[in-house]
Amino acid sequence: MTVNTRAFYAPLLAAGSAGGLFAAFLGVPAGWALLWSGLLLPLLALVARWSPARPGAAAASLGVAAVALWPVPLMWGTASWLEICGAAAFWAVPALGALAAGGHLRRQASRMRRAVRDGRRDQQLELARDLHDFVAHDVSAIVVQAQAARFVADQDPEQAVRALERIEAAGLGALASMDRTVHALREAAGVRSASVPGTSELPGLVERFEGGVLDADPTAVRDLSREADTTAYRVAVEALTNVRRHAPGAAIVRVRLHRVADGIELSVANSAPARGAGGLRGPVRRRSGTGLAGLRGRVEAAGGTLRAGASADGGWRVRAVFPAQGRTLG
Template identity: 90%
Template sequence: MTVNTRAVYAPLLALAAVGGLLASFLGVPATWVLLWVCLLLPLLGLVARWSPVRSGAAAASLGVAAVALWPLPLMWEAASWLEACGAAAFWALPALGALAAGGYLRRQANRMRQAVRDGRRDQQLELARDLHDFVAHDVSAIVVQAQAARFVADKDPEQAVRALERIEAAGLGALASMDRTVHALREAAGARSASVPGTSELPGLVERFEGGVLDADPAAVRGLSREADTTAYRVAVEALTNVRRHAPGAGLVRVRLHRAAGGIELSVANSAPARGAGGLRGLGLRRRSGTGLAGLRARVEAAGGTLRAGASPDGGWRVCAVFPAQEQPLG
């Protein structure tokens, strides 16, 4: 059975303090009492650092009293009350200093634990956003393609087969996204993680999107920092997901990555959907869609960029993210 030595600090200090007080007033030689007082100081620090607050406060009060009052029996007859109070205050200083040192170490340890908890919570939120940003895109593709296959299965089996192929590709993409999430969890435990997707995967992303057209400038891709590169891909995934959810009748969705006056610009614009096919608010990233516009804007701003979203002149919707161009291109 293991013994928690930290639990005995407070009782040990209380017993030592009572013993020191009794020794002082029973006439034990001052040298021995002083040595005993010197042993109380590290105990005070240990209690302030490790003991529970309630028991530690009681034991610390006894310890400070024992240290402060030990010289009083020696000067009881010769000194005035003012001198006795001064001596007690003088000897209380090292006791309070030991408590302050232990309390500071306790506070620093608590702040470190809180920082670890905050880091873990942030990591959990990051993983949740990853699941939404990547997996939701592929799952929504599976749903849309399955609905389309159901409607055309009898009339056009060839179209149904193509829809099933797209469902297979979206399913594989969802599995890959979940695999990256698992690797991220393993990385937190010390294992190596898979690379985070970036704009290099835009061609495959747009190719799986019906009606999608990609216009990417290689020089613009090389001008993105690693963080901006990943964030740009997330913007594209989120925008395409919302087109599929809320503007399924859009005949054309153009994804463009190019250099602009403000830096490197990624835009996702969909044409107006066919009448009766659904509204245009989907690309507006409504709050119920998951991370929402606020969450996406926070990601872009964290990467040093800006995000705009709004209706386009042709009746469609456009999302535009601009990132600063880096001096050293990605290797």
């Protein structure tokens, strides 16, 4: 059984202060009264640091009074009121200093707890965004492929089989994303975690996307910082997810990662949706919880810029530019 000694600081200070005042006014020797007052100073600091507010405030008030008033009985009848008040004020200074030291440590500990709490909350929000962004991409692929398989199952069973294979791959991708999130949670607890996906996984991502075409410059990839590399992959995931949701009839989706004048550019551009493709759109138009608007802050945090808009051919284009290592975008 563990005893919480901190709970005794305030009662001990109150009892010691009352006893010291009583002994001082009974006429104990000045040396003993001074020694007793000195012993109250660390108790004042401990109460200010650890005790609850109400009992701590009451005990601290009594402690300051005991330290400040110990010389008063010695001066009573031989000194003026001004001298007595001056002596009390003089001895109140170390008592208030002990309270200030304990209070400072209390505030620092409170700030540290708030920082840890805020850090954990931000980490939880980050993990929630990661899980949503990555899993939503794979789940939307499952929905689209399942709808396509339902429409072609009677006329072209072979196409339905291929759609089922893509559903399987998307399901495995969703499981991998959830595994990464679990690893990240374990890492927060001090257990070694799996790596965060980056542009090295773009080929597999685009290959699983029907109509996806990848054009990646290996030299440009090497010039991305680690943060920019993972953010670029996230932009690609979100852009492809939006294509599935809002333009499922797009015949071609081009993903390019190459060097431009102002850095390294990742672009995802889809052609205009084919006529008659709207039949698959109803169930998959649920909006993302974060989306490209949420990614803009991530891209800017990595030193880049993000733009999205309609292209000349009626499609949509998302463009993110990141600085090459050693450079920042103006």
